[in-house]
Amino acid sequence: MRKELTAKGKATRNRIIEGAAAVLREKDVSIATLDDVMARTRTSKSQLFHYFPTGKDELLLAVAHHEADQVLADQQPYLGCLDSWEAWQRWRDVVVERYEEQGEECPLGSLVLHLGRSTPGARDVVVALMRQWQESLATGIRALQTAGHLPADLDVEHRAAALLAGIQGGVAILQSTGRAEHLRAALDQGIGDLRRAAA
Amino acid sequence: MRKELTAKGKATRNRIIEGAAAVLREKDVSIATLDDVMARTRTSKSQLFHYFPTGKDELLLAVAHHEADQVLADQQPYLGCLDSWEAWQRWRDVVVERYEEQGEECPLGSLVLHLGRSTPGARDVVVALMRQWQESLATGIRALQTAGHLPADLDVEHRAAALLAGIQGGVAILQSTGRAEHLRAALDQGIGDLRRAAA
DNA sequence: AGTAGGCTGGACCAGCCAGTCCAGTCGAGA
DNA sequence: TCTCGACTGGACTGGCTGGTCCAGCCTACT
Numbered sequence: 001m002r003k004e005l006t007a008k009g010k011a012t013r014n015r016i017i018e019g020a021a022a023v024l025r026e027k028d029v030s031i032a033t034l035d036d037v038m039a040r041t042r043t044s045k046s047q048l049f050h051y052f053p054t055g056k057d058e059l060l061l062a063v064a065h066h067e068a069d070q071v072l073a074d075q076q077p078y079l080g081c082l083d084s085w086e087a088w089q090r091w092r093d094v095v096v097e098r099y100e101e102q103g104e105e106c107p108l109g110s111l112v113l114h115l116g117r118s119t120p121g122a123r124d125v126v127v128a129l130m131r132q133w134q135e136s137l138a139t140g141i142r143a144l145q146t147a148g149h150l151p152a153d154l155d156v157e158h159r160a161a162a163l164l165a166g167i168q169g170g171v172a173i174l175q176s177t178g179r180a181e182h183l184r185a186a187l188d189q190g191i192g193d194l195r196r197a198a199a
Numbered sequence: 200m201r202k203e204l205t206a207k208g209k210a211t212r213n214r215i216i217e218g219a220a221a222v223l224r225e226k227d228v229s230i231a232t233l234d235d236v237m238a239r240t241r242t243s244k245s246q247l248f249h250y251f252p253t254g255k256d257e258l259l260l261a262v263a264h265h266e267a268d269q270v271l272a273d274q275q276p277y278l279g280c281l282d283s284w285e286a287w288q289r290w291r292d293v294v295v296e297r298y299e300e301q302g303e304e305c306p307l308g309s310l311v312l313h314l315g316r317s318t319p320g321a322r323d324v325v326v327a328l329m330r331q332w333q334e335s336l337a338t339g340i341r342a343l344q345t346a347g348h349l350p351a352d353l354d355v356e357h358r359a360a361a362l363l364a365g366i367q368g369g370v371a372i373l374q375s376t377g378r379a380e381h382l383r384a385a386l387d388q389g390i391g392d393l394r395r396a397a398a
Numbered sequence: 399a400g401t402a403g404g405c406t407g408g409a410c411c412a413g414c415c416a417g418t419c420c421a422g423t424c425g426a427g428a
Numbered sequence: 429t430c431t432c433g434a435c436t437g438g439a440c441t442g443g444c445t446g447g448t449c450c451a452g453c454c455t456a457c458t
Contacts, residue, residue: 006434009435028313045437046420047435047437050435109312112375113227113309126375127376158388161384162365162384162385162389164381165384166361166364169368176308176326177325177329190361193392207404208405232444232446244407245448245450248448255446
């Protein structure tokens with residue numbers, strides 16, 4: 001944050017964020033404590049408050065940013081060039097695999113929920129993530145259009161929004177029930193309907 | 200729970216559950232305390248532990264059950280008889296309106312997330328809710344089939360699962376960003392694709 | 399009327415955990 | 429080498445909150 005961070009300081013700060021992220025992947029925010037983070041990152045409490053002066057929420061927000069970046073990064077390179085049906089299919093597989101593997105916990109979701117309205121900026125992290133995600137999907141659909149695989153009068157944003165909603169819901173259901181079939185159904189149905197729109 | 204509950208006792212127990220539900224609609228689980236519930240329901244701590252001997256989690260689980268029942272109840276009578284395109288449209292409007300009004304908080308979601316794996320039965324509440332919900336949607340699609348509005352070879356469960364995922368995702372996005380457009384997009388796209396399948 | 403047992407009030411306790419404080423170390427530039 | 433400030437360790441605290449306990453009230457049933 002501040003300019004006065006030395007290389008060593010930056011490293012420690014990152015270690016804390018990544019360690020905290022790891023902790024939050026194992027236990028819920030409401031259960032995780034600063035002591036957990038300290039143990040995992042081999043830091044002391046004064047370090048935590050040195051790098052995140054306003055306390056826990058500031059650290060949590062930093063972790064949220066970190067996790068949000070991760071979400072889209074995990075879908076690359078496929079999400080970046082959805083210009084053929086094969087690319088869409090590969091992307092679909094990556095998404096399903098990623099979330100099936102993650103399974104139980106959604107650090108970002110519970111993080112933002114926990115920070116909520118009280119912490120300014122928490123909501124913005126999700127808003128930005130959703131915007132970027134939908135943007136990528138829309139770009140992919142447009143790529144299919146220019147390649148002649150889809151009619152030009154398709155409402156791109158609408159379809160991208162619906163697809164994104166399907167993914168989010170599929171993930172949510174996966175996380176609360178443990179079954180990934182809804183995520184698969186949403187993706188397959190969404191892509192399938194897109195393909196049908198080609199004819 | 201126990202048979203020995205008097206009418207008065209039952210009333211108090213219900214008052215506690217409903218009061219707790221009201222509290223949880225205002226603040227997150229992790230922030231809400233037993234004192235909040237006590238204040239809202241004008242009960243003492245001994246009453247809370249009298250009706251929910253094992254403590255907070257037991258109360259929270261009861262609230263989760265209560266909220267889960269509410270979800271489907273709010274969508275009636277439309278969800279119960281999705282036998283025409285008009286009925287689907289009206290149901291869509293009810294869902295959008297309900298969640299737009301609820302807006303910010305999803306008591307059930309955060310509740311189950313908070314109880315998590317530690318409390319047996321928490322996950323089951325959501326699983327059961329999702330099953331019933333999807334069942335209702337599937338029944339509605341089948342009704343359209345028998346009425347001749349949809350081809351008989353449609354994969355009903357698959358479509359119902361995708362639609363449900365879209366709803367859940369739309370709601371999730373609505374709650375974390377404040378915008379309902381994804382929920383609307385998911386519903387409209389889902390129903391629209393269904394209609395297109397008719398032709 | 400008597401009584402057993404459900405029902406209620408509220409004081410009290412113990413553990414947890416974010417946040418504070420200060421003393422001390424390390425490292426880079428003058 | 430000196431010095432300043434970033435960096436680190438760890439003891440301490442204060443408030444919050446779930447949970448306990450017991451004494452007394454109310455009510456259904458005999």
